[in-house]
Structures are given as C-alpha cells and as structure tokens.
Amino acid sequence: MNPLYAALPTTIFETMSARARATGAINLGQGFPDSGWPQDVLAVAADALLTGNNQYPPMPGLPELRRAIADHYQAHQGVTLDWQSEVTVTSGATEALAAAIFALVTPGDEVVLFQPLYDAYLPLVRRAGGIPKLVRLAPPHWQFDAAMLAAAFSPRTRLVIINNPLNPSASTFDRASLELLAGFAERHDAVVLSDEVWEQVVFDGRTHTSVLTVPALRDRSVKIGSGGKIFALTGWKIGWLCAAPPLTRALARSHQFLTFTTPPNLQAGIAHGLGKDAGWFTAMRSGFQRSRDRLVAGLTTAGFTMLPAAGTYFVSIDLAASGIMHDDVTVADRLIDAGVATIPVSVFYGEDPVTSTLRLCFAKQDAVIDAAIERLAAALPGLRG
C-alpha cells in the first residue's frame, strides 16, 4: 500500500458515527441533517431515473445543471459565469477538491491552508506532492491577518485553500479578509481554491461573499459548491467547480480521470432545486437557524459557554469557558459514554491544535436536540470534576 494512505487514520466522522451506532448515542458528530430537504427535488430526480437517459452524461455535467449553477450564482451572489466554459460538475465537493488539487499542484509546490481544516485537504495536498504551509486560526473569531499570511507565503506558493464559511469553526471571512488574501495571491501568482459548500447556510441575515466577487480573485480562483449542502441531501454527492476558462480547462482534464461524470438523475434534481425562488432559501436558513438557537439556548441554560456560529450545521462548546479543563478528545470520549457523539475540533489541525472546543451538529429535529441537551446537561458536573 502507498505509505501515504497506510499512515492515514479512519476519519473521525466514521469513528464517532460507528461508536454512536454501537452505543445508541445521539449522533451530533457527523454533519448530516435528519430533515429539511425539498420533496420536489427528490421527485425530479426520481422521475429522471425512471424516464430519463441513464447513460453517461457529458463529462463537464448536464447542460441544464451547468446553466442552473450559473443562473443561481448570478441571482444569489451577483457572479456572472459562462456555463459552458466556466462550470464543471463533479461527484461532490470532495471530488471537486481532488480534481482541483491534482490539477493545480505539482510536486514541491507549497500550498497555504488555514487550520482548522476540513479533513480531506491535507491528504489530497500531500498525495499531489504539495508541501502544506499551515496558518493557525484560533477561537473565538478564527480570523487571519497580514502577519500570519506573510509567514505562510513564499516564492514557492502555488495554491491557497480557503473554506468559507469555515467548517468546523462555523465562522466566515468577510470581503476585507478576502481582499487581503488577494494581495498575497497576486504578489505570489498563486491560485485560490475556495471551498464554499456552506455558502447558502449562513445566519442572522448574513449574505455570502464569494471569492469570485473580489475583482483581483475573479480569474485566479476556483470556487467549489455542493448541492448536498444547499439542499440538505448530503448523500447525493453533486458538487461543482467554477473558474475562468483557462483554469476550467485544467480542472476538466483532472476530473475526467477521477470520476469522468456524475449520475444524471441527481444532476437533474439539483438543477431543478437551484432554480427555486429566494423565499425557499430564506426559509431553509431560518429553519437551521432556529435549530442552532434551540441547541445554543438549551446548552447555555445548562451552564455551557457556546462560541458564535455564523453558518454551517455546526456550533462549538468553549470547554475552558464552560469550566471544563480536560482536552476536547477526552471530553468527546466521555460524552459518548454519556450518550452524545460530538467531534473534537483539534482533529481538524495538522499541527499545534486548539484543544478547547467541541463541535456539535444542530441540524436535527427538536426532539433529538432536546434529548441531547438533557444528556449533556447531566454530564456537565462530571466533566468539570
């Protein structure tokens, strides 16, 4: 076996979900919702499966989906994309990440990443022969400044990977931060790979700022989206890459030998969904925001201190501020025994981890949230001891 893979542990999500299944714990670890998906999107995909063409779709994706992606971003983010030369459909954001990293990194290139980082980034960068340069973000704001970027960039920097909104910290980067990053990317002639899968799941009236709306980044960035996150259908694995034509041509060459294409009926369902009116997206966001507020209110009343959560399906407990002096891995381990699976945020660091925050998924029905609050409240005195 390739030693790069032999050294990789099973992901924390698999480990925690398996333990939750084995012990009957409530699973607030892995980020999958238990309700909130649109029935009409399912119906269009089901119909396409039964009556449509189930043979290989075009390699860059169904024209109707690529058009729908371009129209969606025009309507929601003011981004103008040519659907034929700037959009590639992939098998989830995970394949989009792999295609982009394999297309853009050659052995020895340096890649700037921000930790905490989504778990696929580091193994993919290493598999491409890239050298990770990690910027360490910390609670409660999880932001970077010019000094942190200056320490990470070098003449060998070729790619920067950013995740906005950021999973697991549930924080966002604003336009000023993206402009700061743009200056560094321009000076070093680096491409910015922007994982924006959580773009539609932002709260408290926020609007998402895409890298493609920053003029200096428009032609040197690759934006990744995911239908799974937008429509709470995480098992569907329909993602996409949006980038200027020269970048898109490079991405397509990489994508064609990873999966080549993606199930056509699911593409048809997502194409239909992306055309929904603005009211559907607003209602979707308020539904998840209500769940966030329910979990945060319950845990705050129970004595936990919660960190802000601007987007995603996640919110974190600040362990130290909650009077818990154990590290996050120890606490997650004890909480499984108390009946709730969570994710220690330190596993999202490649080096020098923050060990004082625990991530919980709130995209669950009220009864599940309430039961989890009860179990966590009961466990708190023991955790403080």
Ligand SMILES: Cc1ncc(COP(=O)(O)O)c(C=O)c1O
């Ligand atoms: C930041 C981030 N990127 C990528 C993915 C993977 O998306 P997909 O399921 O479309 O492959 C996730 C899923 O949780 C994520 O949080």
